[in-house]
Amino acid sequence: MAAGIQALSRSIREKQMSRVVGARSPAGGRQRSQEPVDGSESASRPPKPFLVSRRRFIGYLIAAPTLIAAAEIRTQPAAAAIATIQPVDEYDLSDLLTDAALPTSNLITVEVHPDGTVSFALPRAEVGQGITTAVAMTIADEMELPLDRVKVTLADARPELLFNQLTGGSNTMHAIYTPVRVAAALARSRLTNAAAQHLGGTASGYTIHEGVIRGPDGRSVSFGELTRRAAVKHTARMTVALKPAAQQKIVGTPQRRIDAHDIVTGRKSFAMDLSVPGALPTMVCRPPTINGSALAVRNLPAVKSMPGVTDVAIIHHDANVPGGVAVRARTFGQCIDAIRALEVTWSPGSVDGKSEASVLGDLKAAELPLTPALPLTKSLEEVLTFQFRPGDPLEPNCAVADVRPGSAEIWSSLKSPIWAKEQIATALGLPLDKVKVHVAQGGGSFGRHLFCDAAFEAATISKRMGKPVKLMWHRTDSFRQGRCHPMVTSRVRIQYVGQNVVAFDQRHTSVATDFTQGLGELITATLAKPPGQNLLQYSESIFNLTANVPYNFGAATQLLNEVYAYNTFNTSSVRNVYSPEVGTATELMVDQVAKAMGQDPYQFRRAFIRDDRMRAALDKVAQAANWGRPMAPGTAQGIAIHNEYKGRAACVVEIDCRPATVNRKVPDAYTGPRVTKATYVVDTGLPINPLGLQAQMMGGIMDGIAQVLSFSLHFQDGHFLEGSWDDAYYTRQWNTPFEVNVIVMPPTTGEPGGAGEFGVAASMAATACAYTRATGTMPTRFPINHDGPLGFTPMPTVPPIPQSPTDGLHHSD
Amino acid sequence: MPSHTFILNGKRVNVDCESDIRLLWVLRDILGVTGPKYGCGLRVCRACTSHINGRAFNPCSVPVGQIKPDDEITTIEGLAATVGKELHPMQQAWLEFDVAQCGYCQPGQIMTAVAKVQQLQTAGKEITDADLDEIRNICRCGTYFRIREAIKAGAAAMHSQPPAPTSTQAQRRTVHTRQSGR
Numbered sequence: 001m002a003a004g005i006q007a008l009s010r011s012i013r014e015k016q017m018s019r020v021v022g023a024r025s026p027a028g029g030r031q032r033s034q035e036p037v038d039g040s041e042s043a044s045r046p047p048k049p050f051l052v053s054r055r056r057f058i059g060y061l062i063a064a065p066t067l068i069a070a071a072e073i074r075t076q077p078a079a080a081a082i083a084t085i086q087p088v089d090e091y092d093l094s095d096l097l098t099d100a101a102l103p104t105s106n107l108i109t110v111e112v113h114p115d116g117t118v119s120f121a122l123p124r125a126e127v128g129q130g131i132t133t134a135v136a137m138t139i140a141d142e143m144e145l146p147l148d149r150v151k152v153t154l155a156d157a158r159p160e161l162l163f164n165q166l167t168g169g170s171n172t173m174h175a176i177y178t179p180v181r182v183a184a185a186l187a188r189s190r191l192t193n194a195a196a197q198h199l200g201g202t203a204s205g206y207t208i209h210e211g212v213i214r215g216p217d218g219r220s221v222s223f224g225e226l227t228r229r230a231a232v233k234h235t236a237r238m239t240v241a242l243k244p245a246a247q248q249k250i251v252g253t254p255q256r257r258i259d260a261h262d263i264v265t266g267r268k269s270f271a272m273d274l275s276v277p278g279a280l281p282t283m284v285c286r287p288p289t290i291n292g293s294a295l296a297v298r299n300l301p302a303v304k305s306m307p308g309v310t311d312v313a314i315i316h317h318d319a320n321v322p323g324g325v326a327v328r329a330r331t332f333g334q335c336i337d338a339i340r341a342l343e344v345t346w347s348p349g350s351v352d353g354k355s356e357a358s359v360l361g362d363l364k365a366a367e368l369p370l371t372p373a374l375p376l377t378k379s380l381e382e383v384l385t386f387q388f389r390p391g392d393p394l395e396p397n398c399a400v401a402d403v404r405p406g407s408a409e410i411w412s413s414l415k416s417p418i419w420a421k422e423q424i425a426t427a428l429g430l431p432l433d434k435v436k437v438h439v440a441q442g443g444g445s446f447g448r449h450l451f452c453d454a455a456f457e458a459a460t461i462s463k464r465m466g467k468p469v470k471l472m473w474h475r476t477d478s479f480r481q482g483r484c485h486p487m488v489t490s491r492v493r494i495q496y497v498g499q500n501v502v503a504f505d506q507r508h509t510s511v512a513t514d515f516t517q518g519l520g521e522l523i524t525a526t527l528a529k530p531p532g533q534n535l536l537q538y539s540e541s542i543f544n545l546t547a548n549v550p551y552n553f554g555a556a557t558q559l560l561n562e563v564y565a566y567n568t569f570n571t572s573s574v575r576n577v578y579s580p581e582v583g584t585a586t587e588l589m590v591d592q593v594a595k596a597m598g599q600d601p602y603q604f605r606r607a608f609i610r611d612d613r614m615r616a617a618l619d620k621v622a623q624a625a626n627w628g629r630p631m632a633p634g635t636a637q638g639i640a641i642h643n644e645y646k647g648r649a650a651c652v653v654e655i656d657c658r659p660a661t662v663n664r665k666v667p668d669a670y671t672g673p674r675v676t677k678a679t680y681v682v683d684t685g686l687p688i689n690p691l692g693l694q695a696q697m698m699g700g701i702m703d704g705i706a707q708v709l710s711f712s713l714h715f716q717d718g719h720f721l722e723g724s725w726d727d728a729y730y731t732r733q734w735n736t737p738f739e740v741n742v743i744v745m746p747p748t749t750g751e752p753g754g755a756g757e758f759g760v761a762a763s764m765a766a767t768a769c770a771y772t773r774a775t776g777t778m779p780t781r782f783p784i785n786h787d788g789p790l791g792f793t794p795m796p797t798v799p800p801i802p803q804s805p806t807d808g809l810h811h812s813d
Numbered sequence: 814m815p816s817h818t819f820i821l822n823g824k825r826v827n828v829d830c831e832s833d834i835r836l837l838w839v840l841r842d843i844l845g846v847t848g849p850k851y852g853c854g855l856r857v858c859r860a861c862t863s864h865i866n867g868r869a870f871n872p873c874s875v876p877v878g879q880i881k882p883d884d885e886i887t888t889i890e891g892l893a894a895t896v897g898k899e900l901h902p903m904q905q906a907w908l909e910f911d912v913a914q915c916g917y918c919q920p921g922q923i924m925t926a927v928a929k930v931q932q933l934q935t936a937g938k939e940i941t942d943a944d945l946d947e948i949r950n951i952c953r954c955g956t957y958f959r960i961r962e963a964i965k966a967g968a969a970a971m972h973s974q975p976p977a978p979t980s981t982q983a984q985r986r987t988v989h990t991r992q993s994g995r
Contacts (some may be wrong), residue, residue: 035830128916247871256908257913260908260911262906262916263916264920265900266847266888266920267848267890281838308834329843331838331843332854333834333837334838354817393915394852394951395917442915443850444915474854544986695959698956725951726855733947740958804855804874806833806876808836808873808874808875
């Protein structure tokens with residue numbers, strides 16, 4: 001998503017009011033605004049320097065034995081009605097508006113502990129994107145505290161936060177940066193005040209260094225020693241000023257992940273690693289075709305008596321629970337044995353009669369018409385096809401659930417935990433306050449954890465069996481029954497006269513993307529539509545907010561249409577949603593037009609680019625990557641740009657398509673062309689943690705490479721053929737570039753934009769462009785190896801999962 | 814029910830369970846050692862990579878009945894102890910390059926890297942890009958490039974490390990099977 005969630009909802013409202021939704025009005029096609037989708041500054045207005053000013057913000061001190069400072073998650077600058085006290089660190093509680101009955105349940109809180117640590121429960125999901133580190137940095141900086149003294153945990157589901165506990169659209173830092181700073185600044189301010197009261201003098205004479213406050217006379221006192229003195233008896237609302245950007249010492253500097261030590265020692269605990277009493281391993285025998293339902297088990301007694309097995313139960317397929325036959329056992333290995341032994345009668349699935357060709361035919365039939373061609377123009381036009389591809393992280397879909405007669409407790413990596421809590425409570429017939437939903441650390445997500453099907457399924461099974469369960473999806477099920485990025489076609493037509501582009505049209509046609517959970521929660525609220533339905537309008541809202549043409553191409557139209565109901569295929573808003581395909585189709589055709597005009601791809605882009613931030617990123621990447629350097633035949637550079645998440649990105653890759661590289665042999669692997677070098681420039685407005693940003697971009701590059709060259713699902717006879725990581729070719733070490741250089745631009749807007757998904761679109765487009773230039777032929781079907789001979793033998797669908805090998809000792813190395 | 818015994822991270826353990834249960838589940842579900850991760854159960858993703866007698870292997874693909882009483886199994890939890898330090902040089906390199914993102918695959922990545930470098934160094938070879946290309950561990954976050962950088966740095970640091978003490982020199986304590994279920 002381009003915009004932060006707040007901007008998203010605002011923008012949706014505006015769009016609903018101001019224009020007819022494009023895909024519903026094929027006649028003519030509406031004109032798209034040439035303004036960036038995120039509404040940030042236009043080219044004519046130079047980027048502002050740091051926006052962080054001495055504006056005051058509203059915060060709260062919460063009545064507690066130790067200091068707790070808080071802020072509303074949608075913090076606004078202080079209104080005139082709130083008393084403003086100057087200077088920053090001097091105030092008297094009597095001057096403040098105090099009200100013991102202030103509604104504080106919707107606040108986020110920074111707590112100062114007697115041991116000198118500060119804790120914060122982040123109402124978001126950490127799935128590897130580094131937000132816990134960025135938030136800890138923000139708090140440490142604002143409070144003048146060493147980074148390692150800030151402890152960031154993940155908050156349980158908090159329904160009172162309404163739509164503010166959704167992790168999606170790379171929105172976290174944009175949404176939470178200021179509220180976190182407000183709470184931290186208030187805590188620092190209050191501690192300074194308490195130090196002055198304790199040691200004498202006025203707060204303005206005090207300085208803070210590494211969590212210790214020093215008075216004018218040199219005496220000092222630590223945060224930990226002060227927290228009880230700084231605590232308040234009555235909750236108070238007050239205003240506070242934030243540290244000026246120029247005084248920030250940690251924000252903007254490269255910092256390593258706060259959980260790195262736990263990770264390298266194996267201590268980081270994911271949902272699968274939790275030790276919940278009685279929660280025995282549980283797996284589900286799943287249907288042979290997508291979305292089938294278990295009707296009967298023909299050998300129930302035999303399976304129930306297998307070693308280790310405690311329970312076997314049919315779990316019916318419904319909107320939220322994929323289902324099948326659940327097996328609970330002492331070990332997951334015994335679950336696998338039982339699943340393979342089960343003889344199950346299945347109902348047909350939701351796509352049994354379909355094939356890749358029939359889906360493609362349906363997409364073609366649903367494509368919205370182009371606007372009439374302009375007279376006296378030349379045009380280039382092509383349809384690009386992008387296959388289904390897997391959407392799961394490495395950590396399997398998993399959840400722990402303990403459902404009892406009057407209560408339930410659930411642990412899972414959840415990006416929309418409020419939705420999960422409310423829906424699961426309803427399904428279990430329990431009051432909301434009797435269902436505890438804990439957000440576990442996630443082993444990757446890429447959009448997958450916007451869906452809580454693992455939590456829902458675990459709760460259903462636990463209730464059915466009357467016992468706690470630790471549910472894990474088998475990897476093969478994740479590929480075959482899990483959520484994927486939908487198949488999509490993208491028609492692009494560019495019309496030009498001489499050296500000028502006068503019109504750009506794009507018609508994106510996709511198998512429906514499921515937005516019913518997660519992002520759909522937000523859109524549902526905004527559009528006031530009943531939940532559980534996935535209207536084309538939802539998808540269009542996301543598409544309209546993200547698709548953009550980053551060039552001055554005259555009249556531009558970009559329209560989406562979808563086929564099938566949202567739950568026909570199991571899809572999700574996979575990392576960067578529509579943009580990788582929208583951007584790749586666009587940039588491939590941009591190269592074609594540049595070629596037709598006899599222009600260099602970089603210079604052409606530079607001439608037509610829409611704003612200065614993007615031009616700066618493009619120039620930087622061209623210079624850093626040594627754009628235009630001589631390349632051997634069969635190798636080439638490719639260049640591409642992308643505008644989203646209030647940021648700008650530009651990428652250059654070098655690819656080697658020579659036979660010696662393409663035909664490399666690695667056992668049970670796809671080698672193919674290799675991206676040998678990637679250079680990526682990213683301007684996020686305000687980089688909080690440049691090191692974390694670099695990591696996110698590198699990960700996005702690996703996705704972009706895979707999505708062009710190798711990573712897809714083959715759909716046949718109602719199911720996907722891929723069943724393991726050796727079938728679905730995500731980037732592996734033998735596909736990894738030898739050189740990766742990520743450049744983070746200095747602050748441009750003063751506000752942090754999105755990072756987690758921002759590395760995908762430009763790198764995918766650059767890889768596709770490089771491949772085209774290296775081979776002299778533009779591919780129209782992606783990934784490029786999809787139509788070749790299948791590189792693996794598909795596993796059977798009955799039993800649905802393979803047995804683990806037994807020859808591991810013969811393969812030790 | 815058969816009884817199994819082996820040395821896990823320097824300590825002798827005894828487990829009562831069926832012999833065909835793969836070692837990964839014995840470690841995770843019975844002994845509560847959760848550093849080795851499940852990512853496929855097919856010896857493909859390598860997220861469970863651990864060491865048996867100093868060599869990398871995948872416990873998802875070894876029935877516990879094949880483990881002999883004197884076999885020394887080392888998981889990520891026991892790696893540092895093999896060099897008698899708080900962290901193994903490869904773990905240090907992982908911190909230095911801030912390799913991890915979500916971290917799920919990284920225990921397996923580190924165990925693979927250590928075995929790979931030890932194997933090369935025993936043969937008197939330096940690690941090359943071709944060696945790095947042989948590593949099969951999946952990282953869905955795409956940290957591959959930083960993994961390559963960290964392994965090179967970790968390999969250099971391992972050169973200067975004294976040889977690893979065997980677990981017979983390390984403290985041994987018998988750990989009994991943890992009962993679970995209700």
